[in-house]
Amino acid sequence: MKRNRYVIALAGVILHLMVGSVYAWSVFSVPIAQATTWSESSISFAFSLAIFFLGMSAAFMGRLVEKFGPHVTGTIAGIAYGAGTMLTGVAIQTDALWLLYLGYGVIGGLGLGAGYVTPVSTIIKWFPDKRGLATGLAIMGFGFAAMLTGPIAQKLIGTIGLTTTFYLLGSVYFVMMILVAQFIRKPDEQGESKSLQLANGRQFTANEAIKTRSFWYLWVMLFINITCGIGLVSAASPMAQEMTSMSATVAAFMVGILGLFNGFGRLIWATLSDYLGRPTTFTVIFLVNLVMFSSIYFLGNMYFFVLAFCLLLSCYGAGFSVIPAYLGDVFGMKELGAIHGYVLTAWAMAGIAGPVLLAYLHEQTGSYRPSLIVFIVMSVFALGLSLLIRKELATSQVKRTVV
CATH class of the missing domain: 1.20.1250.20 (MFS general substrate transporter like domains)
Structure with missing residues (x-):
């Protein structure tokens, strides 16, 4: 039929x-x-x-x-x-x-x-x-x-x-x-x-894919993106009130706007990746994360804070929507469902790590700034990985390198 x-x-x-x-x-x-x-x-x-x-x-x-x-x-x-x-x-x-x-x-x-x-x-x-x-x-x-x-x-x-x-x-x-x-x-x-x-290169099985460096680069990149993003989701309202003196009412309205950027970000970034390519898109995502986390840390302006949060939440959503196509580009379509399932274990780890890390640091220091420093460092590391995998994919096909 x-x-x-x-x-x-x-x-x-x-x-x-x-x-x-x-x-x-x-x-x-x-x-x-x-x-x-x-x-x-x-x-x-x-x-x-x-x-x-x-x-x-x-x-x-x-x-x-x-x-x-x-x-x-x-x-x-x-x-x-x-x-x-x-x-x-x-x-x-x-x-x-x-x-x-x-x-x-x-x-x-x-x-x-x-x-x-x-x-x-x-x-x-x-x-x-x-x-x-x-x-x-x-x-x-x-x-x-x-x-x-x-x-x-x-x-x-x-x-x-x-x-x-x-x-x-x-x-x-x-x-x-x-x-x-x-x-x-x-x-x-x-x-x-x-x-x-239409898939580029050879068709990997799921067991072959997880034995490559590229798979684990992508796993760590997704883990970092989700850890930072879901940490922000868990504390967006109190964070805005503490760092910009925003009222609870305005903060609640901001959370609603963040939902729009989280949703539309998934579609816009993923569509953009068809034109920029997945490696470039991920590099841009982590570059935006780095700049926005740094801006929130150094600037206390309420309007810029909201703008930065909106862009960060769009990047958070982008990680979910771009990663399946990225996996398809690198490993082929043969067992994409299984490979995608394996990489989503990063979500399981990050779903606990992000909120727990942010809550713990805030409880110990009474401020969200230490969490921002951690997120900035993680973004730098993820940006480096996005450049590293680009170099590996550009110089040769993914090799079955056991890690």
């Missing part, structure tokens, strides 16, 4: 809108604390646990995409994320913290990982001529999800109650994700062949 690639891309966007709702967790934090005996830190740990399992499960879910097809992993994602969300309602109703961690953190996190990797490598194969645009479209949905879910969840909590909201949202995720997953299919053999022809 002939399939329309734009329908498949739309199905991927909808799937990512569902799983991206994890970024709306902060909307639930206070109501959960009021409805249970749990501490604020205990509740926030559920989010970190979900992100950790997202990144770790993506490694093996990427292999399942290649073996069984994206419609299968998308179905698994719908079952796991829907069930995990509904179990969160049960956990709140019974005041069982362990069930929150199991339901939202572990089961929900597994669903997140499966849902995240399901459309990306598949859509790239449908758009071999526009890889950056393809991944940008899919992953943009993940970036915008919190802006959609947040207000809806807030309204539902006020009208039907907290636990019922989780039951309702879980049911919607369950049905919608399973439904759209059936539309996400691999290209037929002819389309697959065209995709492979």
